[in-house]
Amino acid sequence: MRIFSFSQPLGFMRLKWPAIALSVLLILGSLLSFATKGINWGLDFTGGTVIEIGFVQPADLPAVRQTLTSAGYGDAVVQLFGTSRDVLIRIPLRTDVDQSTLGDNVIKALNASLTEPVTMRRIEFVGPSVGEELKEDGGLAMLVALIGILLYVTMRFEWRLSVGAVMALFHDVTLTMGLFSVLQLEFDLTVLAAILALIGYSINDTIVVFDRIRESFRKLRDTSVDDTINDAITSTLNRTVITSLTTVLVLVVLFYMGGALIHGFATALLFGIAIGTYSSIYVASAIAEILGISREDMLPPPPIEKEGENTDALL
Amino acid sequence: MLNQNPLWRYFVVIGMLLVALVYALPNLYPEDPALNISATRGGTVSELTRAQLEQSFSEANVAAKSVALENGQILARFNSTEDQLQAREIASQVLGSSFVTALNLAPATPDWLAAIGASPMKLGLDLRGGVHFLMAVDMKAALDKNLNDMVQTFRTDLREEKIRYRNVQADLARGLVVLSLRSVEDVAAAEAILKNRDRELVFTAGPDELTVFVSISEIRIKEIREYALEQNITIIRNRVNEIGVAEPLVQRQGSDRIVVQLPGVQDTAQAKEILGATASLEFRLVDEEGDLSAALDGRVPPNAELYKTRDGRPVLLEKRVMLTGEHITGASSAFDEYSRPQVSIKLDAKGGNMLSAATRDAIGRRMASVFIEYKPGTEIGEDGNPVLIKQQEVINDATIQARLGRDFRITGISSPGEAQNLATLLRAGALIAPIQIIEERTIGPSLGKENIELGTTAIQWGMVCVLIFMVIYYKAFGMVANLALVANLILIVGVMSMIPGATLTLPGMAGIVLTVGMAVDANVLIFERIREELADGRSVQQAIHHGYDRAFATIADSNITTLLVALILFGIGTGPVKGFAVTLAIGILTSIFTAVVGTRLLVNLFWGGRRVQSLPI
Numbered sequence: 001m002r003i004f005s006f007s008q009p010l011g012f013m014r015l016k017w018p019a020i021a022l023s024v025l026l027i028l029g030s031l032l033s034f035a036t037k038g039i040n041w042g043l044d045f046t047g048g049t050v051i052e053i054g055f056v057q058p059a060d061l062p063a064v065r066q067t068l069t070s071a072g073y074g075d076a077v078v079q080l081f082g083t084s085r086d087v088l089i090r091i092p093l094r095t096d097v098d099q100s101t102l103g104d105n106v107i108k109a110l111n112a113s114l115t116e117p118v119t120m121r122r123i124e125f126v127g128p129s130v131g132e133e134l135k136e137d138g139g140l141a142m143l144v145a146l147i148g149i150l151l152y153v154t155m156r157f158e159w160r161l162s163v164g165a166v167m168a169l170f171h172d173v174t175l176t177m178g179l180f181s182v183l184q185l186e187f188d189l190t191v192l193a194a195i196l197a198l199i200g201y202s203i204n205d206t207i208v209v210f211d212r213i214r215e216s217f218r219k220l221r222d223t224s225v226d227d228t229i230n231d232a233i234t235s236t237l238n239r240t241v242i243t244s245l246t247t248v249l250v251l252v253v254l255f256y257m258g259g260a261l262i263h264g265f266a267t268a269l270l271f272g273i274a275i276g277t278y279s280s281i282y283v284a285s286a287i288a289e290i291l292g293i294s295r296e297d298m299l300p301p302p303p304i305e306k307e308g309e310n311t312d313a314l315l
Numbered sequence: 316m317l318n319q320n321p322l323w324r325y326f327v328v329i330g331m332l333l334v335a336l337v338y339a340l341p342n343l344y345p346e347d348p349a350l351n352i353s354a355t356r357g358g359t360v361s362e363l364t365r366a367q368l369e370q371s372f373s374e375a376n377v378a379a380k381s382v383a384l385e386n387g388q389i390l391a392r393f394n395s396t397e398d399q400l401q402a403r404e405i406a407s408q409v410l411g412s413s414f415v416t417a418l419n420l421a422p423a424t425p426d427w428l429a430a431i432g433a434s435p436m437k438l439g440l441d442l443r444g445g446v447h448f449l450m451a452v453d454m455k456a457a458l459d460k461n462l463n464d465m466v467q468t469f470r471t472d473l474r475e476e477k478i479r480y481r482n483v484q485a486d487l488a489r490g491l492v493v494l495s496l497r498s499v500e501d502v503a504a505a506e507a508i509l510k511n512r513d514r515e516l517v518f519t520a521g522p523d524e525l526t527v528f529v530s531i532s533e534i535r536i537k538e539i540r541e542y543a544l545e546q547n548i549t550i551i552r553n554r555v556n557e558i559g560v561a562e563p564l565v566q567r568q569g570s571d572r573i574v575v576q577l578p579g580v581q582d583t584a585q586a587k588e589i590l591g592a593t594a595s596l597e598f599r600l601v602d603e604e605g606d607l608s609a610a611l612d613g614r615v616p617p618n619a620e621l622y623k624t625r626d627g628r629p630v631l632l633e634k635r636v637m638l639t640g641e642h643i644t645g646a647s648s649a650f651d652e653y654s655r656p657q658v659s660i661k662l663d664a665k666g667g668n669m670l671s672a673a674t675r676d677a678i679g680r681r682m683a684s685v686f687i688e689y690k691p692g693t694e695i696g697e698d699g700n701p702v703l704i705k706q707q708e709v710i711n712d713a714t715i716q717a718r719l720g721r722d723f724r725i726t727g728i729s730s731p732g733e734a735q736n737l738a739t740l741l742r743a744g745a746l747i748a749p750i751q752i753i754e755e756r757t758i759g760p761s762l763g764k765e766n767i768e769l770g771t772t773a774i775q776w777g778m779v780c781v782l783i784f785m786v787i788y789y790k791a792f793g794m795v796a797n798l799a800l801v802a803n804l805i806l807i808v809g810v811m812s813m814i815p816g817a818t819l820t821l822p823g824m825a826g827i828v829l830t831v832g833m834a835v836d837a838n839v840l841i842f843e844r845i846r847e848e849l850a851d852g853r854s855v856q857q858a859i860h861h862g863y864d865r866a867f868a869t870i871a872d873s874n875i876t877t878l879l880v881a882l883i884l885f886g887i888g889t890g891p892v893k894g895f896a897v898t899l900a901i902g903i904l905t906s907i908f909t910a911v912v913g914t915r916l917l918v919n920l921f922w923g924g925r926r927v928q929s930l931p932i
Contacts, residue, residue, distance in 0.1 A: 001788050002846075054761065103757065104584040121762040127753035130449065141887040148879050156872055193822050193884070193895045197829060200880035200899070204833075207873040208840065215865075239843045243836040246784060250777035250832035254825060257776055259769035261441075265825050 004237055009230040016286040023171055023283055030178025039181050042188030042264075043090070043124060047131040049102050051089040052121040053110065058084040063114060071109040082260030086121065093128055138192045142173065145199050157210055158297050164288035165206045168279040172202045176272040186264060194268035201247070201269075202276030205240060206284045212236045213285065217298035225294060229285050244277045317856040318923030320916055328916055332802055335809030341424040341435040342808055347380060348399035349421035350406060351561045352389040352414055364410065365389050371409045377402050392421055396760070418579045419561030436811045439820035439894055440756065442770075444763035445578035446586055449754035450547075452571045457543035457748035458536065459487050464644065465529070466492055467664035469509060476508050481525070491530040499524055540570060542645075543748035548573055549739050551750075554589050573750070579760075587752065596640030596741060598670070601681035601712055602631040622685060624709045632683050632709070637673040642666025646741035648734035656734035657726045660741060667721030674719045683712040684725075686740050710740050770824030777828045778804070781835060789842050791931035795917045796838035799909040803834050806905035807898065817901070820894030830902030837874075837910035841866040842932055855927045863915055870911060878903050 043050045061078055064087060068076045073091055081088035091102060103123035110118050146166055153162035173195055180187050212232035220228050248270060255266035352368070354360050362384060368391065369382045379402065380392035391406075393399040399418065406416045420443065422435050440447050462485040469483050469492065481495040496502050502525060506518050515535040519528045531539075548565060551573060555563040564576040580586050602619040610621050610631055619631045645661040662670060674682070687707045713725050728734045781800065785793035807827060811817045845862030853861065881903065884896035922930060 001790075052762070054759075101584065101587070103755070119759060119761065120757070121759045123755065123757040125752075125755040127451075129451075130754045137887050141883055144887070145880050145883045148883060149876055152876055152879060189892060190822050190825070193825075193892050196880060196884050196892075197826070197895075197899065200877040201833065203876045203880070204836070204873040207876055208869055211869040211872060235847065236843075239836075239839050242788065242839045242843075243833070246781050246835050246839075247829070247832035249780045249784065250773075250828050253777040253780060254773045254828050257769060257773045258825065258828075259766065261766065261821060262769070262773075262825055265822065269829070 002238065003241055006234055006237075009227060009234040010237075012230050012233045012281060013226040013286065013289060016282065016289065019282040020286055020290075023279070026178070027171060027174050030174050030181065033178055033181040037181050037184065039177065039187050040184045041131075041135075042186045042191075043126055043131075044189040044192075045131045045135050045187070047093045047126045047128040049091040049106075049126075050122075050124045051091070051103050051106055052081055052123075053087050053089070053107065053118040054121045055085045055087070055116055055118060057116060059087045060114075061087065064089070064110065067110055067113045068106065070113075071106070073106065076106075086260075134189070134192075141196060142199070145196065146170070149199075149203055153207070153210070157214065158288075158293065160288045160291040160293045160297070161210050161213070161284070163291060164284040164286075165203060165210070167287050168206055168276075168284035169199055169202055171279050171283045172198060172272055172276045175275050176268055179271050180268070185267065188264055190262060190265040191268045194265045195272070198269060198272035198276060201273060202280065205243070205276055206280040208239065209233060209236055209280050209285060210288075213288075214298050217295045218300070221295075225289060228295070229289055233281055233285060240277055240280070244273055247273055317860050318919045320919050320923075325916060325920075328913060332805065335806045337428070337431070337809075338433045338812050339805050339809040341422060341428050341433050342812060344423045344425070344435070346420040346435070347392040347394075347423050348396045349393065349419045349561075350389075350391045350399060350402055351417040351419045352391070352406060352410065353387070353417075354414055360384065360387055360389055360414070364414075367409060368406060371405050372402055375401070375405050377405065390419075390421060392423075415556070417561045420579070434812065436808065437815075437818045438763075438767070439818045439823070440576055440578060440763075441758050441821045442763050442767050442819060442824075443578055444758045444760035445576065446580045447754075447756040448575040448577075448587075448590070448752055449568070450551075450573045450575065450590075450750045451753045452544050452547050452573065453749045453751065454540050454543060454571050457539055458490060459485075460748075461531070461539050462487060462490065462492060464663040464665075465531075469494065469529070471664045471668065472508060472512060473505060476504075478505050478508070480505070486528075489528075491528045493521065494527045494529055495521075496525050496527070502527055544571060544573070546742050547748065547750050549742065551575060551590060553739070572753075595687045596643070597636045597685045597687065598638040599632040599634075599636055599683050599685060600677060601683050602633050603681065605631040607631055622683070622707060622709050624712070630683065630709055630712065632685065637682070638662070638666055638670050640741070642669070643741060646738045648731065648738040650731075651724070651726055655726065656728045656731045657724050658728065658734050658738045658741065659722065659724045662721050662723075664721065670719045670723070674715050678715050678717060680715055681712050682715050683709045684737075684741065686710045711737055766821050766824075770821060770828075773828050774804075774824065774831065777831050781831055785835060785838075789838075789932055791921075792838075792842050792845075792918070795914050795921075796835055796842070796910070798917065799838060799913045800831065800834055802913055803902075803906050803909040804831065806909065807902055810901050810905065811898065814897075814901075817897050818894050819898070822892065823894035823898040826895045826898035827902065830899065830906060834902065834906035834910065837866075837870045837907060838914060840869055841910070841914070845930065846932060849930065849932075855922065855930055856924070858930070859918060859923065863911070863918075867911060870907065874903050874907055 059080065061080070065076075065078050068074070068078065068089065075092055075094075077090040079088050080086065089106065091106070094102075103125060107118065107120050107123075146169055149169065150162050150166045153165050176195060176198060177187070179185070180191065185191075209232060212235060213229055216228045216232040216235075220231060223231070251266050251270045251273070254262060255270065258266060352360065352364075365382055365384045368389060369379065372379045372382070372391070377398050378394060379398075380394060382389065382391040391402060393402060403416050403418060406414075410416070424434055466483050466485045470480075473480050473483070478501050479497055480501075481497055482493070483495075484493045485491075486493050494505065496505055506527065509516055509529070510518070515532045517530045517532055519530070520526075521528050544567060548567060552565050555565055555575065555577065560577045560580055562578055564574065566574045568574045575590065577586060602616065605616040605619045606614070607629060610616065610619070611629055615621050616631070618634050620634055622630050622632050624630055642662045642665060643660060644663050644666075646658060648656060648658050651657045685707055686709075687705060711725060711728075713727060725737070728737065778800070782797045785796050785800075787793070789796060804827075807830065811819060841862055844866045845858050848858035848861050849855070878900060881896050881900040885893055885900065
């Protein structure tokens with residue numbers, strides 16, 4: 001069974017300008033969304049307290065809110081989490097109360113006023129300094145990863161491809177974060193992990209295509225650069241689609257069966273993998289092409305002729 | 316002949332898989348809810364205690380799976396968490412306060428597996444429930460205290476050398492001591508004297524020629540910070556043992572942070588109180604004239620108080636406190652010239668003066684060190700938390716041999732271990748930098764359990780989906796890839812169980828799911844390549860050979876970059892993210908192994924070196 005079977009390479013590079021225009025547009029849109037809507041940073045980044053409680057019966061949210069307001073936590077955000085019996089309470093950072101005992105106090109207050117006892121499922125408190133550091137560390141991790149990849153690809157391939165790969169990664173990360181900004185999904189620690197995993201996945205995809213581009217350049221002597229790249233992308237298309245498919249398959253499973261805590265992770269990766277597959281074809285390869293990659297850049301270094309080599313061959 | 320492998324390769328690969336399988340096995344046995352019972356300082360757990368417990372459990376109709384005495388601790392296993400909780404109540408009633416009862420999950424690894432060191436994966440707190448604290452040590456307080464001590468020391472030193480000063484003052488904001496003297500000659504002399512006493516001092520000229528700024532070297536600052544951190548870690552370790560946690564983790568993180576993980580602890584309020592309780596230290600003279608037996612009957616002399624030593628011996632101490640722990644700047648265990656264990660104690664200038672004055676007329680008398688700690692008791696206060704009980708004990712008493720000053724030592728300690736213990740307690744009573752909780756994560760046991768179930772089902776279903784897809788798409792070769800995928804999962808679990816530092820977290824489980832999806836990539840690359848080679852008209856054997864050969868370079872390149880990302884993630888991330896990075900990295904390595912080496916063996920075994928006309932691919 002095969003998904004695609006082409007006798008002729010597809011003309012991917014014909015669409016490179018519209019594709020780049022689309023990507024630029026999407027990046028600008030994401031940046032605009034960062035500027036206007038911002039990112040809905042989760043507790044891990046903003047600091048504050050999150051309390052997850054469980055009820056036996058479906059939760060009575062107004063009663064929970066009422067209790068919290070009368071206990072002096074009027075700024076608490078109360079919502080269902082995953083099921084109708086799990087409630088998530090978010091309390092922003094405050095200076096007037098001891099944050100480290102806040103979670104325990106809230107549970108006590110709820111148990112005192114609600115008829116049904118609540119079970120504590122989780123309490124998380126993150127101080128303001130920790131969140132800031134996490135943002136810095138996360139940003140640093142991405143930067144270090146991008147530089148590391150830039151160096152490795154330059155060493156193994158060529159600088160034009162290296163720039164293309166890093167631009168593609170930048171593209172994927174920006175668009176995924178853009179999605180979280182536009183939809184105002186919560187950006188927490190697991191989403192950060194997903195984005196870093198996405199960098200790993202996307203570069204994997206890009207390298208496979210690049211490897212083939214290099215091979216095609218060496219194989220096809222009298223073909224234009226466009227057609228060579230088209231040939232490489234076409235011949236890896238099956239693999240690209242199948243791997244994306246299996247990965248998307250498990251991510252869909254993860255999304256539906258992994259529980260509410262892992263939703264953000266699965267969402268980021270699902271979207272990111274779709275984007276990453278597109279970008280390794282259009283962004284990475286197209287940029288390398290626009291930067292003027294040519295056959296000469298891809299040829300192996302000329303073999304050094306050894307004296308007497310020819311005579312040996314004759315024997 | 317193409318595509319044939321020597322027999323030994325099969326043995327190596329099968330051997331590796333078997334080892335991984337054996338080490339992965341313990342994960343299949345569910346853990347028992349258990350109680351860990353150990354004695355507090357000075358007590359011992361004996362067979363008698365064990366028998367007593369077993370009887371109490373059966374009297375209360377709590378079915379215990381086993382109650383065993385191991386390594387000086389009692390481990391009691393139960394069938395359910397309800398039994399376990401009930402048993403804890405019983406145990407603490409029966410045994411009293413001289414024992415610590417900790418909730419635990421004991422791995423139910425069969426003996427033959429335990430004998431070869433196999434144990435289940437360590438689960439992160441998000442999977443097993445418990446509390447995680449991140450604490451920051453207030454380094455500013457430690458450095459400020461040091462500056463204030465310096466001021467005291469300088470004043471004493473200058474007075475001793477008869478150099479008159481206008482002012483000696485600490486400038487906490489700038490982190491230095493401002494020294495104003497009366498003449499230029501005095502400036503030089505003061506610098507020389509102070510420099511001579513402490514080589515780590517740095518002198519810089521002040522705004523006028525009679526003022527000097529004194530600061531301490533970077534090395535010394537680093538030392539002070541290290542000391543403050545170490546001190547806090549030591550104290551927290553001691554306290555954590557009191558809370559009764561089976562496998563606590565107390566670890567430094569960076570230059571001023573401490574991570575504390577208490578698996579299984581639910582009552583965070585109590586845990587926080589214990590961790591945050593203050594300890595202090597007092598030196599007092601032993602009242603040797605007082606009537607000890609009368610005091611034991613309740614007739615304590617008016618100027619004395621009755622104390623107990625750590626081994627329970629009563630002792631009468633004078634009410635007057637000679638010195639408190641805040642003046643201690645260092646305490647370390649060492650050996651004297653006859654290689655007997657001793658503890659050297661350093662005091663700040665003020666403490667040195669106080670002790671010197673207090674011991675002038677007390678040579679030949681005994682001096683006791685009293686350790687004071689606040690611990691939660693069994694009584695519950697109005698706020699619902701246990702009432703803190705002040706607990707005092709005499710940790711050492713020794714005869715004063717000479718007038719004591721800034722540096723003195725305690726000798727006549729029975730063992731090096733005891734000396735070390737004493738030094739630790741002395742330091743603990745002199746806490747110079749307070750700590751603050753800056754991050755807390757508490758996961759309830761039900762959520763932890765749920766997370767494991769969710770993660771496991773996700774892995775299973777993800778796996779099933781990929782397995783079905785591969786068979787449909789690649790037929791017999793898909794089966795080969797599927798075998799590799801199963802082997803890959805066994806390897807991941809086996810390696811995770813073998814590496815002591817690897818902890819499975821919820822994001823880590825997500826990482827495994829992701830690995831399952833991505834692991835087939837290498838096989839997809841290879842199989843697509845083989846199909847292409849076949850389409851180009853190569854023979855079956857040539858196609859297999861070139862397919863693997865050519866795909867390998869691509870697989871290596873693409874996975875090295877992914878591995879790079881995993882390493883960066885591990886280096887920079889903390890907690891759950893680190894767990895994710897570990898599983899991702901292990902998954903990449905094992906998937907290359909199974910997909911390239913493993914499937915090659917199988918493909919060669921089935922189709923290699925034979926006259927096959929076409930491949931089922």
